[in-house]
Amino acid sequence: MQIRFWGVRGTVACPGPSTVRYGGNTACIEVRCGKRVIIFDAGTGLRPLGIELLKDKRIREVDIFITHCHLDHVAGLPFFEPLFCEDYVVRIWAANLAPSSSIEQVTRRLMSSPLFPVQIEIFKATIEFRDFQSGAVLQPCDGVKLRTAPLDHPDGANGYRLEYGGRIFALVSDTAGFPGNRDADLAWLAHKADLLVYDATFTEEEIVSRSNWGHSTWVRGVRLANESGAKKLCLFHHDPSHDDDFMDAVAAEAARARAGTITAREGQIIDL
């Protein structure tokens, strides 16, 4: 299993001279399971990922799993080049929108006047929209199993635990984290994960005045990783106001608190 980060920011893209080292694109993670491409979230990092995917003619099928539909997690969708290729199959999965809505309806709304100049009919790929409820166990292809659980976030979000080839990748973002009544869900999503990617938007000082924003801290990430026996913790969904120097300080402090902790950078590749 190989993980590559195409966007590590939360909330809004923040490119510029003060964010070049950690990156400015919003949430998008590529996970290779053998030859299969599994994508988590469709933030602005999805655009460069799409361009890269087209260079490999053998890949003609991808699955995109959305944690939730806030803009920082879907804004890249209309700019995903494979959607414009006739011979491509793109499956887009999202939780808890049905029955009152659906991921297709949300995508159509995202690409509608006056928000966007063209509608989804412009896409040439075969698009399969897949709605599910948190708690479902998904099997997008042979050998890849995804377990899912609800996260504590405004409008809701879904956490993923991907199992492939004896390795476990857990994505727990966006979430307020450990406080509240969902400890059990978080703990089993992260249980003995080889890599736990966690919402570390805020510091402990910052979260005091933003406790209901549905985001967490690296301190809570360390606690979850320790209590769930996760092998490696990776901090993710960095706040756009945290520049490279700030992120360096967070990374150093987190690695002191839990040896081996990674602070995700755009372009970073992790082999499991």
Ligand SMILES: [Zn+2]
């Ligand atoms: Zn977010």
Ligand SMILES: [Zn+2]
């Ligand atoms: Zn959100």
